[in-house]
Amino acid sequence: MSHPTYLLDRSRIEDSHTLKVAREKGAYAAFEAMLKAGQDPKDVTEVVKASGLRGRGGAGFPTGLKWSFMPDATKDDRPRYMAVNADESEPGTCKDRVLMREDPHGLLEGCLIAGYAMGLEAVYIYVRGEYRLPYKRMQDAIDEAREAGLIGEGILGTDFSLEIHMHQGAGAYICGEETGLMESLEGKRGHPRPKPPFPAGFGLWGMPTTVNNVESIFNVPFILERGASWFRGFGTEKSPGNFLCGISGHVAKPGVYEVPLGIPAREILEQYAGGVWKDRKLKGWFPGGSSTGIVPASVIDTPMDHDSIKGIGSMFGTGAMIMLDETACVVRASEVLARFYDHESCGQCSQCREGTQWLNQIFHRIENGAGTMADVELLESLSHGMTPGKTICALSDAAAIPTLAVIKHFRDEIVEHIEKGGCPFKASTGNAPAAAGTEVHA
Amino acid sequence: MALPENLVAEFDRMVQKYPQRRAALIPAIHRCQEELGGWVSPETMEALAEYFELEPIEVWGVVSFYPMFRTSKPGAHVVSVCHNISCDLRGAEDIITKVCEVTGAQVGGTSPDGKFTVERVECQGACANAPMFDLDGVYHEDLDDAKVEKILGDLS
Numbered sequence: 332m333s334h335p336t337y338l339l340d341r342s343r344i345e346d347s348h349t350l351k352v353a354r355e356k357g358a359y360a361a362f363e364a365m366l367k368a369g370q371d372p373k374d375v376t377e378v379v380k381a382s383g384l385r386g387r388g389g390a391g392f393p394t395g396l397k398w399s400f401m402p403d404a405t406k407d408d409r410p411r412y413m414a415v416n417a418d419e420s421e422p423g424t425c426k427d428r429v430l431m432r433e434d435p436h437g438l439l440e441g442c443l444i445a446g447y448a449m450g451l452e453a454v455y456i457y458v459r460g461e462y463r464l465p466y467k468r469m470q471d472a473i474d475e476a477r478e479a480g481l482i483g484e485g486i487l488g489t490d491f492s493l494e495i496h497m498h499q500g501a502g503a504y505i506c507g508e509e510t511g512l513m514e515s516l517e518g519k520r521g522h523p524r525p526k527p528p529f530p531a532g533f534g535l536w537g538m539p540t541t542v543n544n545v546e547s548i549f550n551v552p553f554i555l556e557r558g559a560s561w562f563r564g565f566g567t568e569k570s571p572g573n574f575l576c577g578i579s580g581h582v583a584k585p586g587v588y589e590v591p592l593g594i595p596a597r598e599i600l601e602q603y604a605g606g607v608w609k610d611r612k613l614k615g616w617f618p619g620g621s622s623t624g625i626v627p628a629s630v631i632d633t634p635m636d637h638d639s640i641k642g643i644g645s646m647f648g649t650g651a652m653i654m655l656d657e658t659a660c661v662v663r664a665s666e667v668l669a670r671f672y673d674h675e676s677c678g679q680c681s682q683c684r685e686g687t688q689w690l691n692q693i694f695h696r697i698e699n700g701a702g703t704m705a706d707v708e709l710l711e712s713l714s715h716g717m718t719p720g721k722t723i724c725a726l727s728d729a730a731a732i733p734t735l736a737v738i739k740h741f742r743d744e745i746v747e748h749i750e751k752g753g754c755p756f757k758a759s760t761g762n763a764p765a766a767a768g769t770e771v772h773a
Numbered sequence: 774m775a776l777p778e779n780l781v782a783e784f785d786r787m788v789q790k791y792p793q794r795r796a797a798l799i800p801a802i803h804r805c806q807e808e809l810g811g812w813v814s815p816e817t818m819e820a821l822a823e824y825f826e827l828e829p830i831e832v833w834g835v836v837s838f839y840p841m842f843r844t845s846k847p848g849a850h851v852v853s854v855c856h857n858i859s860c861d862l863r864g865a866e867d868i869i870t871k872v873c874e875v876t877g878a879q880v881g882g883t884s885p886d887g888k889f890t891v892e893r894v895e896c897q898g899a900c901a902n903a904p905m906f907d908l909d910g911v912y913h914e915d916l917d918d919a920k921v922e923k924i925l926g927d928l929s
Contacts, residue, residue: 410792422857422896453790460803460841461897463910496790499800501839504895518798518825520838536792579859579900586901621858621896651900653859667861671895677838 335565336589337553338546338573342433348468350475353436359481361556362443366489375448379551381559383571387426388416388507388544389620389648391570391637394551400531401449401539410452411539413445414516415548417458417465418500418507422621422671423651426575427545429587431458431465434549435472439495441548443481444555446493449541453494456545457512460501470497504675508724509542511677522677523724546575566592570636574650578604581611581656592636599652600631611656615740619648621668622729624736625661645736660756661741662748665734666694672730683727686717690734697745700753707745710734774816776824780804784824798825798835802842811851812843840894847890848883850928852876853907856893859900864917868904869893871918875925889925 346352353359365375380395401411415438419427430438442454458466473495476482484492498516500506506515510524513535534540550572554562563571570592576599579585583605590599596618600606607613613628618635623646626633630643637647655664673691678684693710696702717731738745747755776784783804787797798821805817813836815829822829836842852872856865869891873879876889883890899905902914913924 419898420896423859423900424896425898425900425902428898459898460839461907464912494790498790498796499803501799501803502841502894503839515799516796517793518795518835520834577901579903580862585859585903617858653862653900655862659862664858664861667856667858671857674840674895 334573334589334591334594336573338549338575339429339433339587339589341437342429347433348435348472350436350472350479353434358434358436358552359440359443361552362440362447362481363487365444365447365555366487366491372448372450375444375555378555378559379448382554382562383559383569384547384550384554384562385570385572385637386544387546387550387574387649389421389622391647394543394547397531397541397543398445398449400529401541402532404450407539409538411449412535412541413442413449413451413454414509414512414535414540414542415442415454415456415545416507416509416512416542417456417462417545418504418512419462419545420459420504420507421649421651422668423577423579423617423653424620424649425577425579425651426587426649428462428465429575430545430549431462432468435465435469436476437552438469438545438549439472439476439482441551442495443486443493444551445541445543445548446495447491451493453496455496455498455516455535457498457500457506457516459506460499466497466499473497503677504671505677505724505726508726511724512542513540520677522679523726525723567634567636567638569638570647574635576603576635577649577651578654579651580616580654581608581613581659582606582654583608590635593634593639595632596635596652597631599635600654604654607654607656609656611658614655614657614659615661616655617651617653617733618643618645620651621653621671622646622725622732623648624733625655625664625740626736627740644739646732658756660698660754661737661744662694662698663754663756665737666691666698668733669694669730672726676726676730680722680727682717683722683730686713686727687730689713690730697748698754700748702745702749704746704749706749707738707742711738774820776805776817776820777808780808781824795825795827798827798832799839801825802832802836806842811847812845814846848878849888850909851890851892851907852878852925853892853894853897855895855897855899855903855905855907857896859896860903860905863903865904867918868906868916868921871921872906872925875922888928 376398384394385391505511506521511521515521530540588603640647669691673687676683676687714731714734718728788794818832822832878884878889878891905914
């Protein structure tokens with residue numbers, strides 16, 4: 332654990348969620364300095380651009396560039412908004428929860444800076460409905476900050492005003508997709524919108540909108556205070572900074588660890604998470620959440636950054652590593668995920684609505700001894716019908732990509748299930764069979 | 774049915790946060806579910822429709838889309854066990870079996886004494902503390918059989 336940190340430093344202090352402690356430990360300092368200096372809002376965006384910060388919500392899109400897509404305020408005077416994506420529902424991902432629970436003022440400071448840079452009317456923090464404690468901590472932080480003159484009209488005696496509101500979702504994975512999130516925030520079903528138009532031109536209530544992940548915004552105050560070149564001292568050239576790696580599954584010490592981008596996956600596994608549990612060997616791992624294709628143990632030395640993970644045929648995603656030991660069954664894991672995507676498909680596009688259901692049924696029958704060799708081809712052809720870019724949003728891809736990956740890397744194990752008429756790992760996992768998709772409530 | 778006055782007062786404040794009234798619909802449904810018996814009844818939906826100036830079918834469209842909203846009355850306590858990948862890898866199915874045993878409820882159902890409803894849910898974002906369940910809105914993490922017995926046993 333020799334790597335320098337900044338994201339979680341304040342979180343380790345007792346009562347870090349209160350304004351008093353957070354302020355003593357530097358919260359709002361970057362914002363206040365910016366405000367007092369009357370910094371040009373365009374410069375703020377330029378600093379974020381220069382830092383090379385990439386979105387931490389899954390797509391890895393440069394945050395500063397996204398901000399710069401907002402229309403020029405001198406030519407477009409419509410109210411503009413930011414939605415902070417705190418829906419965090421990609422399986423394996425559990426990092427934003429830590430930031431909101433332990434350091435809510437850090438996120439609010441990032442929102443204030445973003446609001447200043449983009450001339451926002453209001454910021455909505457869209458939190459998944461199940462995160463009750465993080466929601467409460469955020470709401471309490473907003474109330475405290477408002478009381479202290481940090482949110483609302485005429486902030487700290489200047490003419491800068493910004494409203495920040497909490498908004499509670501209700502448990503749908505698709506609302507983590509930015510346009511699904513906007514529909515949901517407007518009080519509708521979370522059906523993703525076709526793009527274009529893009530949110531920067533037509534977002535919330537048809538107004539210019541930026542949607543950023545919690546961790547992305549959380550990085551901003553540090554970048555503004557310490558500079559873009561300081562930030563580039565962490566991570567790699569194309570993926571700078573530290574990131575919060577949630578590592579889960581078959582490891583000795585699952586957790587959320589702050590590490591630099593580009594750190595070898597093996598180092599996270601062995602130095603932070605205590606290695607594979609029960610002295611077992613690693614079989615495979617998902618580099619960045621359930622939608623990023625599984626890769627074999629042989630590539631565990633790959634650096635955890637966007638380009639390197641792409642190089643092994645997967646995606647960095649949310650940086651949430653899910654580890655499977657040698658006794659785990661990849662068919663079962665695929666079945667569990669296919670069931671999830673089936674459950675979460677919003678149903679607008681037939682490729683996704685039908686495809687996820689088929690994948691779920693096929694993995695279920697292979698795992699339970701009723702699969703045939705034709706099923707492997709069927710999985711492949713279905714997946715190619717679902718990706719790439721065949722649907723309104725990426726949920727269809729998110730279901731198809733891991734399917735293609737498991738066939739690529741673990742075809743033998745799938746075939747073994749078919750030949751033996753069932754799962755060869757059932758006895759060793761000591762885990763009851765997974766539930767069939769049909770038992771899952773809609 | 775008319776919405777209770779305290780909820781109406783709350784909703785009146787809530788809608789101020791947004792340029793359009795309807796945006797407060799989902800948070801308002803949450804509050805109704807919390808205050809009015811743990812579910813969203815057809816009468817509640819009609820009352821919400823009136824408040825938000827929507828057709829009842831639009832409210833139903835939203836209620837039925839989101840997994841957190843219930844359209845039937847649950848038991849006094851609701852146990853929502855995550856069965857997604859990180860929890861599954863660490864024994865979620867055994868936890869579900871144990872929860873059913875301790876509560877006397879079947880998955881997706883309520884115990885005969887009306888005390889517990891048990892349900893499976895997808896990823897709750899507590900993956901590094903798997904397996905887990907949510908009990909009446911509070912997360913319980915790093916579960917094993919003994920912890921399940923203790924947590925639920927204290928309620929029965």
